[in-house]
Amino acid sequence: MAFSVRALIADDDKASAKLVEVLLQKWGIEAVVAHDGLEALEQVMQPEPPSLLILDWEMPGYSGIELCQKIRQIDMANPPYIIICTARDSAEHIAEGLNQGANDFVTKPFNTQVLRARMEVGRRTLELQARLVDAMTRLDHLASYDELTGLLNRRALFERLHEDFSRAVRTESRLCFSVCDIDWFKRINDKYGHPAGDAILRQLGELLSQQLRPYDRIGRIGGEEFLLLFSVKDAGRAHKVLERIRVEIERFRFEFEGRVIPVTMSFGATFVIPDERVERVEDYFSHADQALYQSKEKGRNLVTFFDNCV
Ligand SMILES: [Mg+2]
Incomplete structure (x- = not known):
């Protein structure tokens, strides 16, 4: 079974958020929507947060970039994959977004094909990360517990x-x-x-x-x-x-x-x-x-x- 991810779409432009939500639905990706940076951060702080974040650059509350910075400061076993969306596509902007912790960049207006391909890259990356975390947890358990009795070694x-x-x-x-x-x-x-x-x-x-x-x-x-x-x-x-x-x-x-x-x-x-x-x-x-x-x-x-x- 394909590794499934849950997405967060954060965009103050309701029409744009709706468009992405409909596309994700079509591609079988469950998504929650936030309309400003504060709401988005709240979603990320949930016990089981979405793992694929599509953040608009300019939003009230926190901008997509500020959110990136905040999220990257949190110590997470499974950090989310972050895609920043913006109409600004200068080299400086792209570099700044990536330097602040974004994994990828998508320019508005969306090209559906490109967005879909980038979501898939995100999904694959998260799958790899989850497998790695899982293997590390198992190794840690093996290194700490006696195999025969299950007690600490x-x-x-x-x-x-x-x-x-x-x-x-x-x-x-x-x-x-x-x-x-x-x-x-x-x-x-x-x-x-x-x-x-x-x-x-x-x-x-x-x-x-x-x-x-x-x-x-x-x-x-x-x-x-x-x-x-x-x-x-x-x-x-x-x-x-x-x-x-x-x-x-x-x-x-x-x-x-x-x-x-x-x-x-x-x-x-x-x-x-x-x-x-x-x-x-x-x-x-x-x-x-x-x-x-x-x-x-x-x-x-x-x-x-x-x-x-x-
Ligand atoms: Mg905006």
Whole structure:
């Protein structure tokens, strides 16, 4: 199916606007009409704005050129394709219009054939742009999320942790920072096979996501290692939350091809009162990791806090 665009016709000359509207209709392009620059800008600021703009040079409110300047200053993922229309066709005018951000130029009175061809160039350009934005969004997702569990990967997670800590400083919230690791994961892989291991990682990712709130952070930071960050009132409450998650995992029926596979997880954690030293994220990680080591040492399937292991 052809990529479809929606157009905006901005012209204070009502007859001229009507003429273009009728032509676009004939060519199967949906269009909205504005009769001055202010109305046109309003249309562009809508949540789903038209993407192909046909702007008259001289209009009350804002001129087509002023609109161009304004629109190009807005940070848009999908900037519109702008065609300026004018009776002035001197080289200086054409150059000025293009320099101010217009993509193309059409002189009045319109030559229908030329207008149609230029609209088609605009449509093709917008289609290419949309495909590019789409590919970039997909690449960004691939670069930030773990394919198996759909959770944030290590790099993306650590980028966001710095933001989380800055926000926690501003809102004076307290955080629990936990690193957790599936017990005897290698044995599970050896006994049930790697596809079973993958299935467990997926199910565990879902289970962890269900246990935390949507605004808490959760990511897969290594093979069978996860990181959790959530806001919490005090250390006692933080311990209760992790203990509840630990028990949920112990009780959960992890299944692969009809077989139930017992899984437990060890947790290391630290309770954090964030301050301005956001760079301490690495320290917290190291503290939680040391506590996790203690949980493993003490027999696994345990929650240990850093304060209790130094
Ligand atoms: Mg005019």
